[in-house]
Amino acid sequence: MFITFEGIDGSGKSTHVALVAEWLQQQGLSVRVFREPGATPLSEAIRSILLDGRHRISPVAELFLFCAARRQLVEEALRPALARGEVVICDRYADSTIAYQGYGRMLDLAMVERVIGYAIEEVVPDVTFILDLDVNTALSRRGDRASVSADRMEDAPVAFFERVRAGYRAIAERHPERVVLLDATQPVEVLQHHIRGILTARLRVSSSAVVR
Ligand code: TYD
Numbered sequence: 001m002f003i004t005f006e007g008i009d010g011s012g013k014s015t016h017v018a019l020v021a022e023w024l025q026q027q028g029l030s031v032r033v034f035r036e037p038g039a040t041p042l043s044e045a046i047r048s049i050l051l052d053g054r055h056r057i058s059p060v061a062e063l064f065l066f067c068a069a070r071r072q073l074v075e076e077a078l079r080p081a082l083a084r085g086e087v088v089i090c091d092r093y094a095d096s097t098i099a100y101q102g103y104g105r106m107l108d109l110a111m112v113e114r115v116i117g118y119a120i121e122e123v124v125p126d127v128t129f130i131l132d133l134d135v136n137t138a139l140s141r142r143g144d145r146a147s148v149s150a151d152r153m154e155d156a157p158v159a160f161f162e163r164v165r166a167g168y169r170a171i172a173e174r175h176p177e178r179v180v181l182l183d184a185t186q187p188v189e190v191l192q193h194h195i196r197g198i199l200t201a202r203l204r205v206s207s208s209a210v211v212r
Contacts, residue, residue, distance in 0.1 A: 006128060006131070013131050040077055050065055095128060095130070103170070131182050132172075168181075182195070
């Protein structure tokens with residue numbers, strides 16, 4: 001099973017990735033967690049280019065770099081893990097590119113989707129959780145993380161993140177069978193309860209794995 005978590009910076013998705021991974025491991029499942037961009041040596045190298053504030057990267061070049069990092073991850077680690085029957089959890093995946101490069105940078109959505117298609121082929125998540133949060137709350141949560149300086153992406157203006165958020169909501173509307181839109185202002189325990197309920201139901205259907 002392939003699970004992804006999405007949301008604007010500061011929405012709390014990494015917390016939920018860690019908690020879900022731990023919970024699934026406790027059920028005896030073999031779980032792999034990847035973060036995007038990253039998770040393979042090449043993808044991590046591309047990540048440092050993408051987040052380096054000294055680079056001026058054109059929006060289309062940015063799209064290709066995110067998709068290059070993703071392609072490497074898919075081939076080198078993600079597809080093999082799924083083929084072995086492992087549960088894969090990604091902290092961001094293709095929906096980030098639609099939301100950030102498509103809606104945020106305002107690139108042509110059909111072009112963005114075509115490039116993503118080349119990068120991921122058939123490797124589409126079974127379920128995607130989008131942590132939806134208003135931009136000001138997300139930015140102030142991010143600001144609370146002491147000593148974390150903004151990277152190249154986080155330097156974008158508020159209007160950019162408003163578009164990204166709207167993009168995520170549009171993705172949720174377009175793919176109701178795959179995407180679960182969560183209100184990220186709810187407490188972590190409430191969200192986890194909801195997420196685990198959904199995953200329990202999906203795991204029962206998709207495999208013989210017993211999740212209590
Ligand atoms: P990261 O530090 O991992 O952010 P977060 O902790 O919020 O996940 O940095 C990844 C940044 O790259 C983040 O600002 C979102 C952005 N991004 C894109 O613009 N497009 C993409 O396809 C992906 C995967 C990430």
